[in-house]
Amino acid sequence: MDIRDIAKMAGVSKATVSRVLNESEAVAEDTRKKILAIIEEVGYLPNYLARSLKVKNTKTIGVVVPDIGNPFYFEVIRGIEKLLDKKGFSIMLCNSDYIEKKELRYISLLASKKVDGIIFAPSSEDSKSLKNLLSWDIPFVIFDLPQINFNNNAVLIDHSLCSYIATNHLIKNGHKRILIIDAYRHMEVYSKFISGYLRALKENNIEFDDALFHESTPDIKGGYNVIKKVLKNKIGFTGVLTICDLASVGVYKAAEKFNIKIPEDISVIGNDDIPLARYLCPPLTTIQQPKFLIGYKSAELLINNIQNKSSIINDFKTIILNVKLIERDSVKRRQDNGN
Amino acid sequence: MDIRDIAKMAGVSKATVSRVLNESEAVAEDTRKKILAIIEEVGYLPNYLARSLKVKNTKTIGVVVPDIGNPFYFEVIRGIEKLLDKKGFSIMLCNSDYIEKKELRYISLLASKKVDGIIFAPSSEDSKSLKNLLSWDIPFVIFDLPQINFNNNAVLIDHSLCSYIATNHLIKNGHKRILIIDAYRHMEVYSKFISGYLRALKENNIEFDDALFHESTPDIKGGYNVIKKVLKNKIGFTGVLTICDLASVGVYKAAEKFNIKIPEDISVIGNDDIPLARYLCPPLTTIQQPKFLIGYKSAELLINNIQNKSSIINDFKTIILNVKLIERDSVKRRQDNGN
């Protein structure tokens, strides 16, 4: 059942059917009605693939994130979905699992499938995907990468600010031995996240102890493992700061397992404020990131980019979104001055 | 840059290039190498759209869920993604927001975009989408719908068993006034979820009080609102049972707001066991549903169906997955016999 069949049944040409389908040109009202009736009756569905091949757009956007199991990305995706739905675009979802090869593969696949644009959180700054994207001339926006060195759309969070605020909060509450759990960094020697921590330490004349700096996968397991290791090595600390709330949950889990009380024994502070953070036990103090907005804005930027693609002025934007400290119950003031 | 260009540059025909691209037929090793080299050099990417139009498959699956913000669906999606990635399919994600019109629209769109199959959680049993899907002859599997009346692939949870187990658990702990928070039901007079509750009550000679039966949106807000209303109306209860964990979180929220202690004042039991349930305050007793598996199995069923589509024997399966009670700390034994 294709457009030719409908044309035949209506006694018109394919072109006319196409016209009513797309409301592209005027068609006599009665032929229009007739065609519509037939379409309805036989339940004809246009083949969007064929259309896309011809018109060179698919009305679909690819999004690739490193971990769809992390509520952070979930929230971002919700934001993306919201805007995209409004604009009539579908979304093709890919999960890179933090592995660059997969990321690269997906980007190619999406390009091959002719998505109109791509939104993604690159695994690293000089990710090859980025270069490919640029060379293929397909509109894209990146989000969540701490820093970018090239001219393209991006909506970002200042991760160094997050850790700076978090570290300061801990310090103000009398902590000095502050564990920091970062995500594995492939490319950068010091991540933005570390740099904010370091700055806060320096400003408060606290010496940096390398034994307090740890990297893990940004999830529950990662947070858990770090605490386990640190405990085993008898590295003393009173506060901990994690790259994402999920890692903080891992800290909670370890605390429960090893009989450490939060916040009595150790204070913990997260980063991103996932929806359930306030319902955790105890409610997690964290740095709130506008996750939904990150997604929404990314999508908005992308769609604008796509719709102005032909225009000469392709001015790219990078939007930096605000973060703020959310005080709950996982951080406690120390009287002993944090040693 | 298309296949014709590559052919020209390599001094061969399009057919030959196509052959090396798809490894469909033998090609002389040196021409193969030459073509590959050119492809690599110029960064040629095949147009999958054109291919799909010809070969009549897109290697993409549509999935439509009612609320991507609910961790339940998220986990299901993770399962879907896992299997689909393994099988080389992309996923097109749609969010119906529990509104049937949107669901219908998305299903049509997906069909139009020629996805090879669809996985979805229908909003109701005689959803028009179901009928369309059947008539369009596109493979699909549904999940999570309490009951189905037609012959097609499905992977389900017995919701009446969930509520039965949950209610019994509350009763065994001395509760008699048990609030039940169900999702809005469009079509069914009594949902499966209610029926299990009713059965448990009856078996224990507890009379059903209509004032304890409530419907809400299956999310935090929904759970919160029910408790608020019930409190306002001074309806007494000691236990509450919700359609999903997220609604239980809403109960938690209301409890906090109105100064009710869980589990001292009221016991609550969830349904589905979202990943963070065990970290809530207090850890939530709930009925565990194999969410990831639901997704994985759904995808598996679908792919099998697609790959055997041409075969005469199209035997559909409905898989019913097990659930089990997970005891944590949100349910407490009552000494006063629950009145």
Place this chain on the structure above:
DNA sequence: ATGAAAGCGCTAACAC
């Protein structure tokens, strides 16, 4: 207002 025809980029007979 409508039709004829070319073509989007690819694959798959069929021929050699």
Place this chain on the structure above:
DNA sequence: GTGTTAGCGCTTTCAT
């Protein structure tokens, strides 16, 4: 082992 050719189902000039 490789080339020629006919479409896949649609849109879009260009005629009329």
